[in-house]
Amino acid sequence: MGSIVLFGPPGAGKGTQAQRIMEHTGLPQVSTGDMLRAAVKAGTAVGLEAKSYMDRGALVPDDVILALIRDRIKEADASNGVMFDGFPRTIPQAEALSELTEITHVLAIEVPDERIVERICGRSTCGHCGAVYHDTFNPVPSEGCSCGHYQEKRRADDNESTVLSRLSAYHEQTAPLANWYESRDLFYRVNGDRGIDEITQDLLAVLN
Numbered sequence: 001m002g003s004i005v006l007f008g009p010p011g012a013g014k015g016t017q018a019q020r021i022m023e024h025t026g027l028p029q030v031s032t033g034d035m036l037r038a039a040v041k042a043g044t045a046v047g048l049e050a051k052s053y054m055d056r057g058a059l060v061p062d063d064v065i066l067a068l069i070r071d072r073i074k075e076a077d078a079s080n081g082v083m084f085d086g087f088p089r090t091i092p093q094a095e096a097l098s099e100l101t102e103i104t105h106v107l108a109i110e111v112p113d114e115r116i117v118e119r120i121c122g123r124s125t126c127g128h129c130g131a132v133y134h135d136t137f138n139p140v141p142s143e144g145c146s147c148g149h150y151q152e153k154r155r156a157d158d159n160e161s162t163v164l165s166r167l168s169a170y171h172e173q174t175a176p177l178a179n180w181y182e183s184r185d186l187f188y189r190v191n192g193d194r195g196i197d198e199i200t201q202d203l204l205a206v207l208n
């Protein structure tokens with residue numbers, strides 16, 4: 001087995017698809033964004049350093065991210081590989097990752113910039129189970145989240161001005177990784193400007 005990378009701009013649907021693909025591959029989702037938010041909430045040294053970058057929509061330094069990843073992939077549930085969500089985001093991160101674990105697929109969810117703000121600004125998650133919702137495109141069912149304990153959570157950085165900074169960080173620092181992985185024959189593009197189910201079907205077809 002090896003690991004999978006979910007690649008794409010903020011709001012592309014990486015987290016949404018990771019939860020669905022997880023049911024098929026059994027690989028745990030490893031989201032550096034979620035790990036950083038947990039560190040900020042816990043007030044750890046990593047959290048204190050990361051917060052100012054996250055608040056302004058800039059990337060957190062590579063050494064901080066790589067230290068988190070090195071620890072995470074030593075855990076027992078990662079022994080058959082993981083599904084990286086939002087990592088790697090720079091070429092140095094990808095280079096370091098290639099020394100740590102084998103990557104079998106980089107699945108790129110492609111969404112045009114003009115869709116990103118509406119996706120991010122309508123996002124909410126369930127604080128109890130982590131399910132991802134959207135005010136318009138994937139609303140919380142009227143009876144509440146399927147986990148039965150819906151707690152609405154919204155991210156402080158999911159506002160229009162921070163999204164625009166995150167999008168330019170994506171174009172400047174992360175998008176060049178597409179060529180890096182393409183030259184290694186690991187890169188698969190999926191049109192992410194469609195319904196959630198259609199995208200899942202395409203991703204699973206690539207993995208099978």
Ligand code: ADP
Binds near residue numbers: 008134135137194199
């Ligand atoms: P990412 O992890 O890439 O930042 P998310 O999975 O959190 O993206 O999705 C961002 C927002 O867009 C969420 O509110 C989610 O419900 C919504 N969303 C995800 N996929 C789609 C889609 N195919 N069409 C419309 N909205 C979507």
Ligand code: ADP
Binds near residue numbers: 033054057058089
């Ligand atoms: P999204 O996919 O919606 O942009 P994430 O939850 O992946 O959001 O990331 C939130 C923030 O955490 C980013 O804006 C950035 O500051 C930081 N971050 C997450 N992953 C990384 C990474 N691999 N490298 C650098 N910064 C990261």
